[in-house]
Amino acid sequence: MTGFVSDVLVAFDWFVLIYFLVLNLSYLxxxxxxxxxxxxxxxxxxxxxxxxxxxxxLTPGVSVVAAAYNEELDIVDSVHSMLAxxxxxxxxxxxxxxxxxxTFERLREAFDLTPSRRAIPSEVPTLGRxxxxxxxxxGVPLLVVCKENTGRKTDPINVGINAARHPLVCLTDxxxxxxxxxxxxxxxxxxxxxxxxxxxGGVIRPINGxxxxxxxxxxxxxxxxxxxxxxxxxxxRSFLLSRSGWSHLGGLPIISGAFGLFRRDLLVxxxxxxxxxxxxxxxxxxxxxxxxxxxERDQRVVFVPEPVCWTEVPExxxxxxxxxRRWSLGMAEVLWKHRRMMGNPRNRVMGLLTLPHYLFFExxxxxxxxxxxxxxxxxxxxxxxxxxxxxxxxxxxIGAGLLLSIAAIATxxxxxxxxxxxxxxxxxxxxxxxxxxxxxxLVAFWRLQGLADFLMRRRSxxxxxxxxxxxxxxxxxxxxxxx
Amino acid sequence: xxxxxxVVPALIGLGATLAVLxxxxxxxxxxxxxxxxxxxxxxxxxxxxxxxxxxxxxxxxDPEGEGASWEAVEELAVSLLPKLxxxxxxxxxxxxxxxxxxxRARRRSYRPGAVGRARAIELLGVSGxxxxxxxxxxxxxxxxxxxxxxxxxxxxxxxxxxxxxxxLRALEKPRPIPVSLIGMALARIGxxxxxxxxxxxxxxxxxxxxxxxxxxxxxxxxxxxPELVALLEHDPVLGVRVRAADALHRIGSPHALSALTGxxxxxxxxxxxxxxxxxxxxxxxxAAQDDLVTALASGDHGLARAAAGTLSLGGPAAVRRLxxxxxxxxxxxxxAIEALAALGHAxxxxxxxx
Numbered sequence: 161m162t163g164f165v166s167d168v169l170v171a172f173d174w175f176v177l178i179y180f181l182v183l184n185l186s187y188l189x190x191x192x193x194x195x196x197x198x199x200x201x202x203x204x205x206x207x208x209x210x211x212x213x214x215x216x217x218l219t220p221g222v223s224v225v226a227a228a229y230n231e232e233l234d235i236v237d238s239v240h241s242m243l244a245x246x247x248x249x250x251x252x253x254x255x256x257x258x259x260x261x262x263t264f265e266r267l268r269e270a271f272d273l274t275p276s277r278r279a280i281p282s283e284v285p286t287l288g289r290x291x292x293x294x295x296x297x298x299g300v301p302l303l304v305v306c307k308e309n310t311g312r313k314t315d316p317i318n319v320g321i322n323a324a325r326h327p328l329v330c331l332t333d334x335x336x337x338x339x340x341x342x343x344x345x346x347x348x349x350x351x352x353x354x355x356x357x358x359x360x361g362g363v364i365r366p367i368n369g370x371x372x373x374x375x376x377x378x379x380x381x382x383x384x385x386x387x388x389x390x391x392x393x394x395x396x397r398s399f400l401l402s403r404s405g406w407s408h409l410g411g412l413p414i415i416s417g418a419f420g421l422f423r424r425d426l427l428v429x430x431x432x433x434x435x436x437x438x439x440x441x442x443x444x445x446x447x448x449x450x451x452x453x454x455x456e457r458d459q460r461v462v463f464v465p466e467p468v469c470w471t472e473v474p475e476x477x478x479x480x481x482x483x484x485r486r487w488s489l490g491m492a493e494v495l496w497k498h499r500r501m502m503g504n505p506r507n508r509v510m511g512l513l514t515l516p517h518y519l520f521f522e523x524x525x526x527x528x529x530x531x532x533x534x535x536x537x538x539x540x541x542x543x544x545x546x547x548x549x550x551x552x553x554x555x556x557x558i559g560a561g562l563l564l565s566i567a568a569i570a571t572x573x574x575x576x577x578x579x580x581x582x583x584x585x586x587x588x589x590x591x592x593x594x595x596x597x598x599x600x601x602l603v604a605f606w607r608l609q610g611l612a613d614f615l616m617r618r619r620s621x622x623x624x625x626x627x628x629x630x631x632x633x634x635x636x637x638x639x640x641x642x643x
Numbered sequence: 644x645x646x647x648x649x650v651v652p653a654l655i656g657l658g659a660t661l662a663v664l665x666x667x668x669x670x671x672x673x674x675x676x677x678x679x680x681x682x683x684x685x686x687x688x689x690x691x692x693x694x695x696x697x698x699x700x701x702x703x704x705d706p707e708g709e710g711a712s713w714e715a716v717e718e719l720a721v722s723l724l725p726k727l728x729x730x731x732x733x734x735x736x737x738x739x740x741x742x743x744x745x746x747r748a749r750r751r752s753y754r755p756g757a758v759g760r761a762r763a764i765e766l767l768g769v770s771g772x773x774x775x776x777x778x779x780x781x782x783x784x785x786x787x788x789x790x791x792x793x794x795x796x797x798x799x800x801x802x803x804x805x806x807x808x809x810x811l812r813a814l815e816k817p818r819p820i821p822v823s824l825i826g827m828a829l830a831r832i833g834x835x836x837x838x839x840x841x842x843x844x845x846x847x848x849x850x851x852x853x854x855x856x857x858x859x860x861x862x863x864x865x866x867x868x869p870e871l872v873a874l875l876e877h878d879p880v881l882g883v884r885v886r887a888a889d890a891l892h893r894i895g896s897p898h899a900l901s902a903l904t905g906x907x908x909x910x911x912x913x914x915x916x917x918x919x920x921x922x923x924x925x926x927x928x929x930a931a932q933d934d935l936v937t938a939l940a941s942g943d944h945g946l947a948r949a950a951a952g953t954l955s956l957g958g959p960a961a962v963r964r965l966x967x968x969x970x971x972x973x974x975x976x977x978x979a980i981e982a983l984a985a986l987g988h989a990x991x992x993x994x995x996x997x
Binding site for chain 2: 212276348353354355549555562563574577
């Protein structure tokens with residue numbers, strides 16, 4: 161019996177070793193692809209002429225849609241940020257999802273809202289009734305839609321999609337701050353290839369510690385707390401390397417709900433956002449891929465590896481735990497819902513590489529990581545594993561983790577360089593090390609909890625994050641070509 | 644070979660990679676800062692002499708004589724020329740001619756390095772010297788996509804209508820240039836590009852036909868109305884027909900009335916019907932009211948909104964028919980109410996139409 165247990169333990173340790181070897185090799189491949197993609201994007205940016213997109217009569221109009229629920233602290237700054245977007249033909253639609261605080265009052269005071277009779281069709285499914293619509297004074301292209309709260313984050317976004325008038329719809333959060341040229345950057349692929357591009361997304365960055373003036377990020381700094389600092393590195397890794405890499409392969413699985421641009425007709429065709437899925441942003445993109453493949457259309461979902469949107473990340477472990485648990489639950493739901501795409505050659509990269517990667521390495525990664533730690537500890541205790549070998553493997557695992565983070569930081573330094581200070585570079589490098597000493601294991605535990613929630617059919621609740629707000633005074637709103 | 648003997652070298656390699664990446668990040672930051680500072684310094688050195696020359700209304704100083712870096716002068720000229728007009732612009736171009744920059748750029752446009760070719764073509768484009776058109780147009784077929792993009796923009800800046808056929812052909816394979824760049828270049832050339840764009844309406848590529856139609860609309864090219872009407876009625880690609888309708892909307896010629904009314908027919912796609920309904924607001928407000936009321940009740944929001952908007956501009960009779968739909972609370976009433984509200988009809992808010 162003891163011999164059998166030993167054999168199983170040793171076999172499992174080998175499995176864990178091989179698993180991490182394959183995992184890190186796949187990440188290295190993604191790094192390589194991402195570096196090619198970022199280099200190409202940087203090179204193109206020098207000649208692309210984003211100002212040409214602004215002045216171009218062929219540039220399609222965009223409806224920016226943001227859902228807001230109890231955002232009284234940030235909402236005015238966020239809307240100023242959306243209105244300040246440099247884009248020739250723009251309207252902003254804020255859907256107040258039955259806020260119980262002063263969100264609507266803040267908007268009414270700031271933008272001189274008056275009742276309007278906007279006709280909102282029912283082209284994508286919604287649950288909550290629209291109570292009223294309000295237009296901003298002074299020719300500001302802002303529409304505020306008040307609706308009943310149904311406890312679904314996606315319901316107000318679908319209402320916004322229905323209300324949108326322009327051929328492109330930008331989905332963003334009510335608590336995000338956008339770069340002035342965000343839309344020009346993510347709209348460029350639509351202008352360049354109007355027949356084939358159906359959705360684009362860009363890089364999201366944490367805003368904690370930075371200064372916001374007149375709805376725009378004016379001074380980029382690292383956050384003060386280590387939890388947020390580590391997330392800066394995590395976001396760099398995720399957006400700059402992982403998503404760029406998948407996009408380069410043609411299998412981008414997600415466009416962040418914080419900022420994404422979609423063709424409205426396609427959103428209507430696929431039925432908008434799923435009202436019952438927690439990972440609604442990934443679910444939408446994978447459903448778009450599924451539609452494209454099913455209909456055998458030559459269409460593209462494109463990732464623009466440039467910073468476009470800034471969002472507040474959790475500073476405390478409790479809120480972070482809830483967020484990561486929810487993300488893991490969402491990922492499990494999405495993979496389960498689209499399980500038939502996996503392994504199906506018709507779905508190309510998405511079916512053969514992306515979804516299997518997300519299943520085995522992202523969703524099940526924490527299971528292997530944490531059970532692997534226990535198995536190695538047991539193996540050491542029973543004398544089945546050489547101590548020196550275990551130390552070497554541990555160092556290799558830490559080194560591989562560091563490699564990804566430092567590759568992301570180096571890529572950033574050679575590309576966008578949003579953190580200009582030497583101190584910020586030092587903090588980012590230190591955060592890469594600190595992440596491996598407890599934070600990563602905690603996150604793996606929370607992700608495991610999220611997977612357990614899915615298996616036990618426990619629904620995630622949307623928690624509230626204590627926000628500090630961007631704390632600035634609004635500036636003048638630039639005029640627009642239309643609305 | 645044992646596992647340990649494999650792991651140790653791998654670890655050493657990993658450590659070395661980490662060290663290299665960390666140093667690379669720091670070097671990258673330092674190098675970028677130094678490069679930016681050096682470039683700014685050079686530009687600051689030459690800026691006063693170039694600006695003095697521009698301000699002096701065309702008198703040309705010798706920048707070499709002032710110890711300036713000629714590369715920096717060229718860089719500054721590339722950024723300044725698009726903003727200058729008249730004698731200032733002519734003076735700066737003359738300065739570049741006298742120093743041989745234009746001829747050097749024409750030669751450099753054949754160089755092996757893509758960056759050098761792109762810079763040369765950019766300089767030729769902003770200087771707008773007509774004899775450089777062949778070199779810049781040749782750039783549209785360059786093997787490097789960056790150079791092709793620069794060439795398209797340069798042709799737009801040159802503003803020569805003779806470049807229109809080259810630009811439209813550049814939308815086609817094997818080395819297509821993004822529509823945004825070609826569209827912008829054609830838009831920069833302006834209404835003088837209309838003759839070339841009219842030819843583009845019969846191009847084999849649907850992208851070329853669509854871009855040509857849309858830009859002719861932006862240029863209010865009344866002379867192109869017959870070709871646009873033909874495109875609206877007969878093009879095999881729906882998107883091209885929609886763009887032809889949009890162009891006719893901008894131009895607003897009554898000669899398109901019959902064709903647009905025909906496209907309102909229920910057998911046509913909602914997108915084409917909506918574009919045609921919108922176009923009727925400028926081409927013939929008050930016309931085709933029966934078809935517009937039918938479109939308003941189609942159940943398609945975009946089409947109903949376009950029909951309601953056009954009816955609201957069609958005079959008292961059309962507005963009465965719109966109000967009747969609004970008060971019916973049936974299909975299309977929301978769109979009718981919105982259109983009436985836009986006209987400022989108070990009864991919409993007092994609930995008469997609800």
